[in-house]
Amino acid sequence: MQFAPGDPFATALEGSDVPPSVRAEWRERFGFDQPPGERFVRWAGALAQGQLGYAASRHRPVAEVLREALPRTLVLVSVALIVGFALGIAAALGQVRYRRRWPDRLLGAITLAGVAVPEFLVALLAMTWLGARWRIFPVAGLGSLGDAAAWPLWERAIDFLWHLALPAGVLALTVAARVARHQRAALLAVMHEDFIRTARAKGLREWDVLVRHALPNAIGPVIALLGLALPSLVGGAVLIERIFGWPGMGLTLFDALLARDYPLVLAAVLLATIIAVVARALTDAVAEVVAPRRASAQ
Amino acid sequence: MTALLQVEGLCVSVAHPGNSDPVSLLRDVRFALSPGETVGVLGASGSGKTTLALALMGLLPRDFTATGAVHFDGHELLSLSEGARRSLRARRISIVFQEPLTALNPRQRIGAQVAEVARAHGERNATRAHRLAVEMLSRTGLDDADERAHRFPHEVSGGERQRALLAMALLLDPALLIADEPTSALDVTVQAQVLQLLRAQQRERGMALLLVSHDLGVIATTCARTIVLHEGHVIEDTPTRQLLAAPEQPQSRALVDAVRPPEPAP
Structure with missing residues (x-):
């Protein structure tokens, strides 16, 4: 980013009549004439003291911008994760239950499409049809405009969920497709085990055999896989937020990049990295709780 | 006494994908079992013992086909709906599998x-x-x-x-317990204990027992009658005592000889 041409004073003031001499003076005053390495060391020093700096493009401190954007992204990503995970596992269970019959083939085709089709395309299609043509969901934003701020809390909550539906739904679909494909394969591997035969010999329904015996033995790797897939999910969120105008971390980062707002970009990337690492540790812990035998197996 | 289990002309075959002829695993198997009777099913590996056990439970893999008739407890098992078979499993007809860790x-x-x-x-x-x-x-x-x-x-x-x-x-x-090699994966001393337990439970409940094994020693201590399976056919169905004394078929003789102590060296 440092090597690309331009800086805050070139882009933010583009087309304005600020003379080059004034720009040069500002660059000097804010230290933009220093070499990048030196500026990074100064930024890291400030960071060590808890200073994230000032986001010039927003005319606000970086910390304030992030504090506002982060919860929105967390809501988006976690709703997408939970919904996508549940949908994916349900799809895989249905596929294995009706293996090699039409539900398996249909869901297999859908999940393959879900993995293969880029999410921005899904997002644009959902926006066009569900948003613009049929007007079921709003196409962008966090909530309704106008007097919406005066609505009672529960109405605002519903309004928020209504606006969340499309971006979270599109993200959830891509999660669901991946989860379903891996979960189906893991389930099929477990279905050959002897204890599945035992479960059937007990007179259990096939659905109970799947949910009570196959799934607990097949879900561990899928949770672990989710931990690995989280960074790409965060990456996907950048696109989705941009498309649906969801003012979270992704959109903040995107705008900051265009505006060459170095402190904001650095802080956003740093925060995303920390979240990815923490989330990774969390999924490992969840996998350990869901599949407790792993460590104590002989 | 009417038979608890009557197997008539049971054939099981499996179709391998890419192979036009289905492979026969059981051919025209017929035998009967009275309530409370103990019968051993003896056979070498691949003789169809486990296939028989799974066919009786209705647990054959989906690409297996079973034809013939299996009367059990007033039901014709092979033509029963899946739901009706499920309700019989573990309630009227149970099975114990070979490998207790993986089962x-x-x-x-x-x-x-x-x-x-x-x-x-x-x-x-x-x-x-x-x-x-x-x-x-x-x-x-x-x-x-x-x-x-x-x-x-x-x-x-x-x-x-x-x-x-x-x-x-x-x-x-249950009225019938199928034990598919219940002791093969166990130590000899534990084997003896489990067999003893099987016998005790069988006597106590008056339940029929179908003990599947490749080991005549295991069957001889438990079962009054023995059916010998060889390549999917029933080649012998006699009281165990008689089988031990004078096996009719050469294949059964081989299985009987396998448990005889070897001749002492001269």
């Missing part, structure tokens, strides 16, 4: 796995199902069944696992 769900406590049998057949009260399971575990000779019930399969011994499997099979007091 148990590694992520479920033993007590829960036994209790699940009761719950699958209509017991809605979880506490009652659990109590029933613990009781049955102690009746199958699990020491300290209350505590063992809370353990995972890998936390108990092989013999204890086999006892847990037996507790599952016996929980609802």
Whole structure:
């Protein structure tokens, strides 16, 4: 980013009549004439003291911008994760239950499409049809405009969920497709085990055999896989937020990049990295709780 | 006495994808079993013993086809709906499998796995199902069944696992128990204990027992009658005593000779 041409004073003031001499003076005053390495060391020093700096493009401190954007992204990503995970596992269970019959083939085709089709395309299609043509969901934003701020809390909550539906739904679909494909394969591997035969010999329904015996033995790797897939999910969120105008971390980062707002970009990337690492540790812990035998197996 | 189980002309074949001719695993198998009778099914590996056990349970893999007739307890098993067969499983006809470690769900406590049998057949009260399971575990000779019930399969011994499997099979007091090589994976001393337990439970309940084994020694101590399977055919169906004294078929003789002590060296 440092090597690309331009800086805050070139882009933010583009087309304005600020003379080059004034720009040069500002660059000097804010230290933009220093070499990048030196500026990074100064930024890291400030960071060590808890200073994230000032986001010039927003005319606000970086910390304030992030504090506002982060919860929105967390809501988006976690709703997408939970919904996508549940949908994916349900799809895989249905596929294995009706293996090699039409539900398996249909869901297999859908999940393959879900993995293969880029999410921005899904997002644009959902926006066009569900948003613009049929007007079921709003196409962008966090909530309704106008007097919406005066609505009672529960109405605002519903309004928020209504606006969340499309971006979270599109993200959830891509999660669901991946989860379903891996979960189906893991389930099929477990279905050959002897204890599945035992479960059937007990007179259990096939659905109970799947949910009570196959799934607990097949879900561990899928949770672990989710931990690995989280960074790409965060990456996907950048696109989705941009498309649906969801003012979270992704959109903040995107705008900051265009505006060459170095402190904001650095802080956003740093925060995303920390979240990815923490989330990774969390999924490992969840996998350990869901599949407790792993460590104590002989 | 009318037969509890009557197998007539049972044929099982499996179609291999890419191979036009289905492979026959059981051919025209016929035998009968009276209530409370103990019958051994003897045969070398690949003779179709396990296929027979699975066919009786209705647990053959989907690409297997079974034809013929299996009358059990007033039902024609092969033409029964899946739901009706399911309700017979573990309630009227049970099975104990060979390998007790892999036959148990590694992520479920033993007590829960036994209790699940009761719950699958209509017991809605979880506490009652659990109590029933613990009781049955102690009746199958699990020491300290209350505590063992809370353990995972890998936390108990092989013999204890086999006892847990037996507790599952016996929980609802079935009329027929199929034991598919129940002792092959166990130490010799544990083998003897499990066989003794099988015999005791069989006598106590007056249930019929179909003991599947490649080991005539195991069958001879337990079963009054023996059916010998060879390449999917029943080649002999005689009292065990007679089989031991004078096997008719050369294949049965080989299985009988296998358990005779060798001639002492000169």
